[in-house]
């Protein structure tokens with residue numbers, strides 16, 4: 001059978017959390033759910049043992065009770081959060097509106113499906129029986145999507161797993177994985193989620209090593225080798241931004257970067273502003289490099305390129321992303337495509353291209369890690385975490 005790749009990709013890419021567009025009026029036949037479970041059961045399984053057990057709940061009284069437990073475990077919090085965010089334009093506002101809607105209407109959803117598995121996670125970190133259920137449950141969601149039904153992967157109710165087990169008669173020794181509300185979907189269009197392109201989140205051969213193209217066997221600098229370091233910092237983007245946008249801050253932590261000065265001190269910083277960076281390296285000596293701001297969006301991104309804005313020797317970028325209870329700071333560099341010390345070294349010893357690149361990337365990685373750690377220390381010092389673990393308290 002020839003695959004219709006576009007349709008398969010479409011189903012995979014548009015299986016999103018459906019909450020407000022669940023059709024609460026149209027009944028869902030068990031047969032279609034069973035068909036989707038048959039498909040899901042083909043997913044890989046540790047030891048090739050089928051140990052998944054699925055519960056389809058359509059009984060109104062049981063759904064009412066599940067909805068109560070969900071409301072107590074998370075729904076009330078979701079509704080209160082949405083009320084706080086309503087009209088603010090906060091990045092979480094839409095998700096919270098949708099989550100609150102589900103909490104308010106869970107009992108009206110035609111079917112609630114709870115995938116479970118025989119076994120209890122042993123915490124060994126080894127993939128085993130327990131880990132055989134998520135991929136299957138996700139296949140179920142994709143199969144639903146392909147048939148015009150929608151669902152949302154939810155786990156908040158699992159903080160009350162004992163109550164759910166008692167309600168549904170789930171015996172000890174079983175693990176509940178998720179709670180999937182299922183209904184026909186209103187409308188068919190689904191927007192893609194905002195995600196980074198694969199090249200930004202995929203490392204080649206070693207963690208943190210990126211390539212803009214390739215990499216090819218000769219590890220050519222024209223393919224744009226790079227490094228990414230990231231930290232989740234328990235501070236707001238505003239606190240972190242002051243260090244990120246301070247072109248001198250890294251000098252205290254890097255073994256190579258000595259300091260920088262704006263070419264025009266008094267001008268407001270915008271894309272195109274220039275500064276000169278000073279560096280030192282035991283093998284290279286001391287040198288200055290002209291730098292040009294390539295990205296400037298307060299509290300979001302600060303980037304610059306070196307030597308020539310049209311043909312940079314390297315491209316540097318800090319970007320900040322607000323996540324639950326923290327800010328994810330990402331610091332990346334891509335070498336080339338223009339000439340640089342590294343490209344000169346490669347021109348002299350082209351047969352050592354791969355080694356020169358990997359050594360240079362490692363040096364950059366160490367320094368970038370030191371800088372990002374310095375930023376973390378300073379930002380968390382001026383803004384202590386709001387809760388003990390800093391995770392539960394969303395930044396406002």
Ligand SMILES: Cc1cc2nc3c(=O)[nH]c(=O)nc-3n(C[C@H](O)[C@H](O)[C@H](O)COP(=O)(O)O)c2cc1C
Nearest residue numbers: 016017018074095099102152153154155156157193
């Ligand atoms: C592990 C996990 C647990 C989740 N738990 C809940 C939940 O309890 N309630 C809920 O409304 N959504 C839950 N979600 C759904 C996410 O909030 C959802 O993915 C997010 O709203 C983004 O929507 P999207 O899936 O369409 O990108 C969960 C998602 C995952 C992956």
